[in-house]
Amino acid sequence: MGFWGKGKFFGQRGDARLIAAIGAEEQAGLAFAFKARTVAVILVAIWLPFVVQGPRTFYYLSFVAAFFLLGLVPHMLRRWRYADMVRLVFIFLDVVLISAVIIMQPPDNIAFDWPVQMRIRFVEFLYLNLLLIGAALSYRPSNVIWTGLCIIVVWSTGVLLLYNLPDTVRVTDTGADLTAAEVLAIVLDPRYVGISSLLTQNVLTAIATGLLAAAVARSRNMLLRQTRAEVARADLSRYVSPDVADAMLAGTSNTFGAPAIRHVAVLFADIWQFTTLVEKLEPERVVTLLRSFQARTTAIVFRHGGTLDKYLGDGFMATFGALESGNGTGEMAAQRALACALDLQREMDRWCDKRARRGAFSVRLGIGLHYGPAVVGNVGSDQRLEFTVVGDAANVAARIERLTREHDCRIAVSDACLSAARDAIPDLPAFTDLGPTTLRGRVEPVRLHIWPAPTTAA
Numbered sequence: 001m002g003f004w005g006k007g008k009f010f011g012q013r014g015d016a017r018l019i020a021a022i023g024a025e026e027q028a029g030l031a032f033a034f035k036a037r038t039v040a041v042i043l044v045a046i047w048l049p050f051v052v053q054g055p056r057t058f059y060y061l062s063f064v065a066a067f068f069l070l071g072l073v074p075h076m077l078r079r080w081r082y083a084d085m086v087r088l089v090f091i092f093l094d095v096v097l098i099s100a101v102i103i104m105q106p107p108d109n110i111a112f113d114w115p116v117q118m119r120i121r122f123v124e125f126l127y128l129n130l131l132l133i134g135a136a137l138s139y140r141p142s143n144v145i146w147t148g149l150c151i152i153v154v155w156s157t158g159v160l161l162l163y164n165l166p167d168t169v170r171v172t173d174t175g176a177d178l179t180a181a182e183v184l185a186i187v188l189d190p191r192y193v194g195i196s197s198l199l200t201q202n203v204l205t206a207i208a209t210g211l212l213a214a215a216v217a218r219s220r221n222m223l224l225r226q227t228r229a230e231v232a233r234a235d236l237s238r239y240v241s242p243d244v245a246d247a248m249l250a251g252t253s254n255t256f257g258a259p260a261i262r263h264v265a266v267l268f269a270d271i272w273q274f275t276t277l278v279e280k281l282e283p284e285r286v287v288t289l290l291r292s293f294q295a296r297t298t299a300i301v302f303r304h305g306g307t308l309d310k311y312l313g314d315g316f317m318a319t320f321g322a323l324e325s326g327n328g329t330g331e332m333a334a335q336r337a338l339a340c341a342l343d344l345q346r347e348m349d350r351w352c353d354k355r356a357r358r359g360a361f362s363v364r365l366g367i368g369l370h371y372g373p374a375v376v377g378n379v380g381s382d383q384r385l386e387f388t389v390v391g392d393a394a395n396v397a398a399r400i401e402r403l404t405r406e407h408d409c410r411i412a413v414s415d416a417c418l419s420a421a422r423d424a425i426p427d428l429p430a431f432t433d434l435g436p437t438t439l440r441g442r443v444e445p446v447r448l449h450i451w452p453a454p455t456t457a458a
Contacts, residue, residue, distance in 0.1 A: 021227045026139050027078060033137035034075040040130070041068045055110045063101045070094050088146055091135065095150040098127050103158040115191045117162050117169075125201055128155060132205075132212055139220050141213040148209025152202050163193045170194075259377035264322050265337035265369065265417055266394050267306070268401035269297065269344060270315030272364040290314065293363070296347050304340035309388055317398075319389045322376045334371040334420035341367045341411050342429070367410065368401025370446070371417035396446060399439040407434070408454045415447035 045064050049057050074090045077083050102124045105116045128151045135147040162168060169192045171183065178186070186192055271277070271293065278286045294311065301308055301318045309317040318340070321333025344367060352362040374391035400412045411431075418431060432453045436445035 021230065022224065025223055025227060029137055029139040030075070030078050033134055034071055036137060037071045037134055038068070040134075041071075056106060059106055059110055060101070063097065067094065067097060070097060087143070091131070091143065091147050092150050092154075094131055095128060095147070095154045098131070099154045099158050102127070103162065115167070117165070117191045117193050120159060120162065120193070120197075121190075125155070129205065129208060132208055136212045136216050139216065139223060141217040141220065144209060144213040144216055148205055148213075151205050151209075155205075156198060156202060159193065159198045163195065167191055168193050259375055261373055262321060262376050263333070263372065264374050264376065264389055264393055265320040265333040265371045265420075266374070266389060266397035267301075267318045267320070267337050267341060268312075268315065268368045268397045269318075269341075270312070270366050270401055272366055272405060274314035277361060277363070289363075292351075296351060297344055300343050300347055301340055304336045304343065306336065306340055310386075315401075317394070319376075319394075322374075322389050331420045331424075334417045335424040337369055337371070338413065338417060338421040338428075339425055341369055341413070342425075345410050365410065366401055366404030367412070368397050368399070368404060369411070369413040369417045370397040370400055371414065371420055372396070396439065396442070399442065400446070400448065402440075403437070403448065404450070407450050409450035409452060411451045413449050413451075415449060418449050 041064055045061060048060055048064070052060055070090050070093050074083065074087045077086050080086065103116075103119050105119065131147050131151065132144060135143045138144075163170070169186055169189045171178070171186055171194065187194070278289065281289070293314075294316070297316065298308055301316075304320070306318045306320045307322050309319050318337075320337040320340070344365065348363065348365045355362065370393055372393040374389045374393035376389050378385045378387055379390065380386045396414065400414060404410065404412050409432075413431065415433075422428060429451050431449035431451045434448045434450060437448040438445045
């Protein structure tokens with residue numbers, strides 16, 4: 001299973017997928033922000049009647065409804081080409097609306113007979129800072145900074161308008177040094193407006209904006225790294241097995257693929273008489289047949305935790321346990337390999353039945369299995385590397401697969417692999433023991449088991 005050096009996978013296509021993935025996460029964040037905003041609107045609407053009495057309740061509920069609509073419009077247009085500009089405009093309108101509700105005096109028939117300057121003496125300013133929290137859910141630091149800037153500018157404008165009203169009381173109006181009692185009397189005047197309070201609010205808002213923007217930027221960087229890793233894994237999985245892709249991304253260039261000796265199970269599979277079967281087929285149909293075969297078999301190999309080592313024309317090589325280490329992992333690899341072989345033959349039966357219903361020829365698959373020590377790691381040059389299994393275990397499995405034709409069986413497995421897997425597969429079919437069998441090019445024989453027996457093979 002070959003893979004090119006770093007950077008070969010990620011061209012314009014990889015960048016486009018990364019941008020699309022990040023865009024999807026941003027859209028999900030905006031959708032979540034709108035849901036959170038809706039919940040907040042509902043809670044405020046429920047809470048208002050308990051703190052505001054009479055007609056004033058409906059007055060403020062109308063602003064709550066307007067606030068909901070100001071959030072609904074950009075949410076509905078979030079996929080529009082100019083959605084970002086629309087969002088910034090509506091953030092500004094949110095700040096204007098809340099500031100107006102806080103500062104403006106209600107109509108005379110429902111307003112208290114208090115000076116308008118009293119409107120900024122309470123804690124309603126905190127509602128504006130809630131907008132910062134909502135902006136933080138967008139995964140965009142720019143939205144947080146824009147929201148904080150709008151709050152400072154719009155709120156300062158409103159307070160300064162009150163500050164410059166003719167009847168406003170200001171400490172600077174006296175033009176003389178004041179005693180503490182005189183200052184207290186001015187501050188407690190309901191018409192008093194102080195610049196120091198505005199400066200404090202602006203400084204705290206700026207600090208909160210900076211901290212939230214930094215937190216959002218950090219979260220966005222984490223999102224970028226995670227999304228980039230997912231895209232990289234998806235791209236790598238098109239060239240190597242998912243488990244190899246995970247190991248590559250989890251390790252480093254110095255650690256991944258370092259040669260190691262492990263006990264692995266090796267599976268070779270090959271379509272019988274493929275050349276004869278496709279002799280009269282058009283090239284396009286041959287490719288379609290192979291792709292269908294590879295899609296079905298590869299999914300089963302991955303389902304059993306196997307590594308697709310390489311495609312071999314009309315067959316493939318898969319390994320189990322090549323990326324694992326520790327006590328007991330070898331036996332588990334043999335179990336998964338044999339279970340995979342049985343599932344492959346069941347899938348071939350289903351595929352052949354489907355092909356027979358439309359009048360296509362049947363496809364027979366021979367599978368050879370062996371379990372033993374092998375060298376696992378990268379082979380090749382700096383320009384092209386291949387993570388693979390080499391050694392006696394792979395050679396024996398390949399030789400065993402060729403014997404399936406000689407013995408007219410569907411699965412041939414070495415005694416080492418069958419013994420390691422026998423007790424872990426409850427529905428294991430009966431394998432015929434052929435005893436020690438000589439393999440081509442190998443001096444020491446291998447005890448071989450086949451399924452089904454030659455007399456009952458299909």
